[in-house]
Amino acid sequence: xxxGEPAVSVRGLSKHFRVRRGVPVESVMGSSHxxxxxxxxxxxxxxxxxxxxxxxxxxxxxxxxxxxGPNGAGKTTxxxxxxxxxxxxxxxxxxxxxxxxxxxxxxxxxxxxxGSGQWVAFDWGLSVRENLQFFADLYGLPPKxxxxxxxxxxxxxxxxxxxxxxxQTLSSGERQRLVLAKGFLLRTPVFFMxxxxxxxxxxxxxxxxxYIRHDLARLEGVTVIYTSHRLEEVEELCDRVAILDxxxxxxxxxxxRLVRLVTDVEHLEVDFTGTAAGVLERVAALPGVRGLxxxxxxxxxxxxxxxxxxxxxxxxxxxxxxxxGGLGLSVTAVRASAPRLGDVFLRLTGRGLHHGV
Amino acid sequence: MTGGLARSSLGWRYHWRCIWTFARRELRLWxxxxxxxxLDLLVVFTNxxxxxIIASFRPAxxxxxxxxxxxxxxxxxLAVNTLMATAVAGPYTGLMDCWQNNRLETLMMSPIxxxxxxxxxxxxxxxxxxxxxxIYLAGGALLFGAFADVAGPTLARGASALLxxxxxxxxxxxxxxxxxxxVYLVDxxxxxxxxxxxxxxxxxxxxxxxxPVQVLPGWLQWLACLVPQTYALDALRRLLxxxxxxALGAPTLPVHALAPGLPPALLDVLILAxxxxxxxxxxxxxxxxxxxxxxRDGRLSxxx
Numbered sequence: 001x002x003x004g005e006p007a008v009s010v011r012g013l014s015k016h017f018r019v020r021r022g023v024p025v026e027s028v029m030g031s032s033h034x035x036x037x038x039x040x041x042x043x044x045x046x047x048x049x050x051x052x053x054x055x056x057x058x059x060x061x062x063x064x065x066x067x068x069g070p071n072g073a074g075k076t077t078x079x080x081x082x083x084x085x086x087x088x089x090x091x092x093x094x095x096x097x098x099x100x101x102x103x104x105x106x107x108x109x110x111x112x113x114x115g116s117g118q119w120v121a122f123d124w125g126l127s128v129r130e131n132l133q134f135f136a137d138l139y140g141l142p143p144k145x146x147x148x149x150x151x152x153x154x155x156x157x158x159x160x161x162x163x164x165x166x167x168q169t170l171s172s173g174e175r176q177r178l179v180l181a182k183g184f185l186l187r188t189p190v191f192f193m194x195x196x197x198x199x200x201x202x203x204x205x206x207x208x209x210x211y212i213r214h215d216l217a218r219l220e221g222v223t224v225i226y227t228s229h230r231l232e233e234v235e236e237l238c239d240r241v242a243i244l245d246x247x248x249x250x251x252x253x254x255x256x257r258l259v260r261l262v263t264d265v266e267h268l269e270v271d272f273t274g275t276a277a278g279v280l281e282r283v284a285a286l287p288g289v290r291g292l293x294x295x296x297x298x299x300x301x302x303x304x305x306x307x308x309x310x311x312x313x314x315x316x317x318x319x320x321x322x323x324x325g326g327l328g329l330s331v332t333a334v335r336a337s338a339p340r341l342g343d344v345f346l347r348l349t350g351r352g353l354h355h356g357v
Numbered sequence: 358m359t360g361g362l363a364r365s366s367l368g369w370r371y372h373w374r375c376i377w378t379f380a381r382r383e384l385r386l387w388x389x390x391x392x393x394x395x396l397d398l399l400v401v402f403t404n405x406x407x408x409x410i411i412a413s414f415r416p417a418x419x420x421x422x423x424x425x426x427x428x429x430x431x432x433x434x435l436a437v438n439t440l441m442a443t444a445v446a447g448p449y450t451g452l453m454d455c456w457q458n459n460r461l462e463t464l465m466m467s468p469i470x471x472x473x474x475x476x477x478x479x480x481x482x483x484x485x486x487x488x489x490x491x492i493y494l495a496g497g498a499l500l501f502g503a504f505a506d507v508a509g510p511t512l513a514r515g516a517s518a519l520l521x522x523x524x525x526x527x528x529x530x531x532x533x534x535x536x537x538x539x540v541y542l543v544d545x546x547x548x549x550x551x552x553x554x555x556x557x558x559x560x561x562x563x564x565x566x567x568x569p570v571q572v573l574p575g576w577l578q579w580l581a582c583l584v585p586q587t588y589a590l591d592a593l594r595r596l597l598x599x600x601x602x603x604a605l606g607a608p609t610l611p612v613h614a615l616a617p618g619l620p621p622a623l624l625d626v627l628i629l630a631x632x633x634x635x636x637x638x639x640x641x642x643x644x645x646x647x648x649x650x651x652x653r654d655g656r657l658s659x660x661x
Contacts, residue, residue: 121464137377
């Protein structure tokens with residue numbers, strides 16, 4: 001990669017999936033499966049689903065870059081295209097100076113991918129050390145340094161005491177730590193992290209994020225593309241944030257500048273308990289409410305929080321309490337709140353990151 | 358900051374280390390449940406005994422062309438076929454195992470090349486096949502008197518037999534790559550595929566594993582000529598079981614009549630070499646095409 005070149009450059013990247021109303025693979029396992037699939041291919045109509053729609057951006061070397069969007073926005077598809085696991089249908093993408101379509105082998109030597117569900121790739125019958133040794137060998141780490149790297153990575157993720165345990169005996173959080181340890185074995189110039197802190201407890205999340213931000217990004221200068229549903233993480237960690245919605249890039253800037261887009265409205269957070277149908281629609285219809293998102297919950301019987309954008313927090317708070325009370329919900333707290341990235345998403349797309357309207 | 362992994366560092370040592378690390382992993386998983394491991398061995402042994410007992414009831418087959426009795430004929434057939442069947446099935450089974458266990462994307466993100474990847478995911482099955490081969494050879498010799506009627510092969514014949522085995526495994530691996538490509542080319546992700554269906558059927562019935570090809574109807578003998586197992590078994594039996602005159606002598610396959618000037622064993626080797634070259638190139642091209650198609654459609658992993 002030449003000096004001054006971006007670490008990642010994406011131009012007009014598009015990805016479509018062809019979807020057929022087919023029979024799930026698992027339901028026709030056996031000798032006739034391939035024949036069944038052939039029949040389905042020829043007889044069922046094909047639908048086209050756009051996962052990425054002309055996405056363009058550059059990421060500077062050493063930048064901590066956030067990708068934000070609801071489920072299905074195209075974040076994972078974008079990362080997979082950049083990691084050469086998916087072939088884009090249009091546009092170009094260059095990672096560490098190598099085109100993902102023309103030189104996929106060179107791209108793979110330059111990147112590390114850390115995903116939230118990758119623990120399934122570990123062998124249940126091998127110990128933590130043996131699993132990491134397997135990947136260290138595949139990634140070409142010299143045997144002399146692999147041992148030290150494995151111990152170092154396990155220490156970073158807090159699994160040193162479980163080096164001889166098998167993954168089948170680990171909790172879901174510990175398995176995710178093992179995924180992170182596998183990723184930290186290498187020091188590639190570019191890291192793709194797809195919800196890396198999923199399943200981690202708050203303390204573990206804080207430690208891991210500190211390592212990623214401080215040690216990996218600042219001290220070692222690696223470029224990180226980071227996706228998460230936890231807005232506070234993205235706001236705190238990322239130099240810049242791209243917001244994706246339905247495969248389109250709808251905004252790209254620093255978190256601070258993005259938040260300025262929504263300073264023309266006021267923000268309310270309303271905590272409530274109970275469940276009822278049509279809550280979002282009822283509150284959205286109140287006068288002065290410009291948009292809302294269900295920031296958390298509610299699971300049956302547990303608490304939930306509504307984030308509301310409104311013309312006047314003072315005027316709307318009473319209306320909201322009355323409306324929720326009318327639906328049988330109990331309001332436990334109402335407070336004015338500072339604008340957040342989720343509010344930006346709501347403004348730009350008309351939908352909340354979680355379940356908004 | 359480092360510049361990523363250097364391609365130059367991934368030399369032959371890296372390749373051997375990868376194969377060893379795959380083999381070590383397979384061995385650990387294979388022997389993890391010791392009861393099942395022991396039962397695996399017993400099943401192979403009992404199957405072999407059943408084959409040999411059935412063989413002892415059958416009337417004398419025209420195995421004389423190879424200059425050896427039926428026990429030797431069948432033992433070589435079973436032992437060699439277990440390796441060739443592994444070469445055909447290995448890539449498909451390994452790929453499906455990776456796909457079903459969601460390991461494929463993670464492995465595809467590593468810098469291993471496609472041939473190394475296929476070798477790695479097949480190596481455990483070769484270990485099992487070698488174990489079966491040992492049981493067949495030892496059981497045949499110790500319990501059923503196989504090879505008692507055979508003079509030991511000379512050095513030249515032994516070397517030639519190894520060459521034939523290498524060519525046969527290459528040809529079968531080519532077919533195996535084509536079978537693995539079906540996982541994505543025709544969406545054969547349910548445990549079977551059209552390539553293995555054809556190859557296994559032909560090799561099981563007509564390639565001469567259990568009885569000589571000459572006892573089959575003429576049309577089936579020609580169909581037998583479509584699979585490499587037929588040539589490999591014919592050449593290996595000539596080299597390992599027959600006296601020198603027989604090895605060079607009587608034709609046993611219909612294709613031998615097409616080139617009467619060439620010794621049948623030599624013709625077998627030439628056909629196997631051509632088969633290996635074409636099958637490996639074609640199979641690898643098909644598999645690359647299949648994986649490209651999976652990368653386009655997002656089918657590399659179980660979960661998109």
